[in-house]
Amino acid sequence: MQKINKSSRRFFIEKITAGSFGAVISAGLGTAVFAEKNTNPFSSKLLAATPFVSDKKFVPVMITPYKQNGQIDFEGLSKLIDFYLAAGVKGFFANCQSSEMYLLSEAERLSLTRHVVKRVNGQLPVVATGSFGETLEAKAEFAKKIYNTGINAVIMISSLFVKAEDSDDMLINNFEKFFSLTDNIPMGTYECPAPYQRIITPYVFKYLLATNRMVYHKDTSIDFEKVKVKLELAKNNKIEFYDACVANTMYSLQAGAKGMSAISGNFYPEILVWMCNNSTNPDKQEEVKFIQAQLTKTEDIISQNYSLSSKYFLQKRGVPIEIISRVSTTPLTTQQKQTLDDTYKVFLGWCNRIGIQPVKL
Numbered sequence: 386m387q388k389i390n391k392s393s394r395r396f397f398i399e400k401i402t403a404g405s406f407g408a409v410i411s412a413g414l415g416t417a418v419f420a421e422k423n424t425n426p427f428s429s430k431l432l433a434a435t436p437f438v439s440d441k442k443f444v445p446v447m448i449t450p451y452k453q454n455g456q457i458d459f460e461g462l463s464k465l466i467d468f469y470l471a472a473g474v475k476g477f478f479a480n481c482q483s484s485e486m487y488l489l490s491e492a493e494r495l496s497l498t499r500h501v502v503k504r505v506n507g508q509l510p511v512v513a514t515g516s517f518g519e520t521l522e523a524k525a526e527f528a529k530k531i532y533n534t535g536i537n538a539v540i541m542i543s544s545l546f547v548k549a550e551d552s553d554d555m556l557i558n559n560f561e562k563f564f565s566l567t568d569n570i571p572m573g574t575y576e577c578p579a580p581y582q583r584i585i586t587p588y589v590f591k592y593l594l595a596t597n598r599m600v601y602h603k604d605t606s607i608d609f610e611k612v613k614v615k616l617e618l619a620k621n622n623k624i625e626f627y628d629a630c631v632a633n634t635m636y637s638l639q640a641g642a643k644g645m646s647a648i649s650g651n652f653y654p655e656i657l658v659w660m661c662n663n664s665t666n667p668d669k670q671e672e673v674k675f676i677q678a679q680l681t682k683t684e685d686i687i688s689q690n691y692s693l694s695s696k697y698f699l700q701k702r703g704v705p706i707e708i709i710s711r712v713s714t715t716p717l718t719t720q721q722k723q724t725l726d727d728t729y730k731v732f733l734g735w736c737n738r739i740g741i742q743p744v745k746l
Contacts, residue, residue, distance in 0.1 A: 515539035525566035573601030
């Protein structure tokens with residue numbers, strides 16, 4: 386089993402299918418829009434009643450609910466998915482670091498992902514990490530298994546393909562072999578901070594873009610100047626770029642990122658949805674700048690003892706979820722709970738300022 390760095394911060398997606406691609410707006414939020422064949426279905430446009438229309442998308446990195454006995458709570462997972470849908474998300478990243486993927490068994494990774502696919506029921510695209518295994522052959526076999534759960538793309542963790550000291554050429558060689566072993570399964574990349582953070586350089590990114598296999602990239606560069614370099618390379622390519630750094634939200638979206646996939650979406654997803662919908666709206670720039678400053682300010686608060694912090698916050702919001710984690714084994718302190726309580730009140734103030742209603746199940 387991979388060793389996880391408990392102190393690291395987690396920092397994707399859209400939909401692809403194997404033949405004709407299609408993307409569907411979540412129930413109650415719009416009409417189904419189908420992309421042209423051989424295009425990225427993540428690129429569907431949102432139909433809205435307002436004059437300003439945005440195709441930006443928020444995709445949560447899903448957390449895993451557990452029962453008191455430590456087993457996956459699938460009923461709680463269903464409620465969590467309903468909560469995300471009600472918030473207006475436009476895709477799901479299952480079996481990711483926020484899902485505690487490194488501490489799930491192979492059977493749990495598959496059953497968790499299968500349940501998400503079944504519950505979403507084609508309303509929105511689902512992706513999941515598939516690069517588990519000690520060898521490239523083993524990784525390819527697991528990728529096929531998880532793709533067969535019904536997901537739309539398999540996400541590759543860059544740091545699982547080479548050691549930290551290995552060169553970019555070695556990384557490219559391993560990606561190439563992995564692609565040869567996985568038929569034509571649509572792929573994505575995620576610069577997950579564990580087991581170590583392997584940032585995909587522009588050199589490697591150019592290779593990936595040229596393969597015609599990539600539909601998604603979740604970036605954790607943090608440095609916006611580095612993000613802009615990749616955004617420029619991704620222009621006119623079917624890949625969709627998602628930034629994981631909430632401090633970059635406004636800047637990345639305005640610079641051409643397709644969307645955001647930050648852990649703050651496990652606290653107040655409707656705020657991230659609002660930012661994606663309004664980041665480039667000329668009539669909302671004052672509010673956009675305000676929310677950007679607020680998101681950046683609260684990130685360090687919500688990151689403390691994550692994912693217990695998110696489960697505590699969601700429980701306050703009415704989501705039936707136990708405050709249990711396999712990664713975070715130290716309970717929240719009284720001070721941490723009070724800080725999260727205060728942040729919840731701040732969140733309600735944001736909603737009031739931008740004129741939205743917090744989601745209630």
